Amino acid sequence: MNTPVEARTVRLDPETQARFDALSRQELKYQRLIARYIDRRYAEDIWQDTLLAVFQDLAAGRGPQIRDLDAYVFKVIRNKVNRYLRAMYRATTELVGSQETVAEQVPETLRMEVTEAVQVVRRILSDHEFTIYVLRHYYDLDCRSIAGLVGGRTTPGAVRKALSSANKKLKEPGALAQLLPNQRV
Structure with a gap:
């Protein structure tokens, strides 16, 4: 006892x-x-x-x-x-590493759509851009924290540049059409 x-x-x-x-x-x-x-x-x-x-x-x-x-x-x-x-890096690599991790955190009714959207975003963005995009928009981290997580020679300026590039790629009309195939863009 x-x-x-x-x-x-x-x-x-x-x-x-x-x-x-x-x-x-x-x-x-x-x-x-x-x-x-x-x-x-x-x-x-x-x-x-x-x-x-x-x-x-x-x-x-x-x-x-x-x-x-x-x-x-x-x-x-x-x-x-x-x-x-x-610890944050380990948590984010789980998310960045697989679409299933993202899908597990979404209600059952939307799971298929989210999984497809993540796959489309992965095809559009490079691995580096995808990682930074997820860390910024999913984990709401600032550029300095992301630079520390990504490591290597990544600076906050490089993170901002990769994030800008990712946002531009995702704003292109063809990218939006891939994300919303059943809707008119």
């Missing part, structure tokens, strides 16, 4: 507590740093995860070992952002 976990209060020694409090007051600075790598909407979550990780390390007695707290926090932020981007 499992026993309930008791809540316990963890106290830091006064010097370590002062260091942690000073760190907490710099929230805006660190959230701006996080927002350089990912969308601002997720900066608060990354920051809270970072504070928790730093507090746990300080509470575990590693405070004196951490000489430069700013550098340590930057390292934790970088690791949290990378972990977030890897």
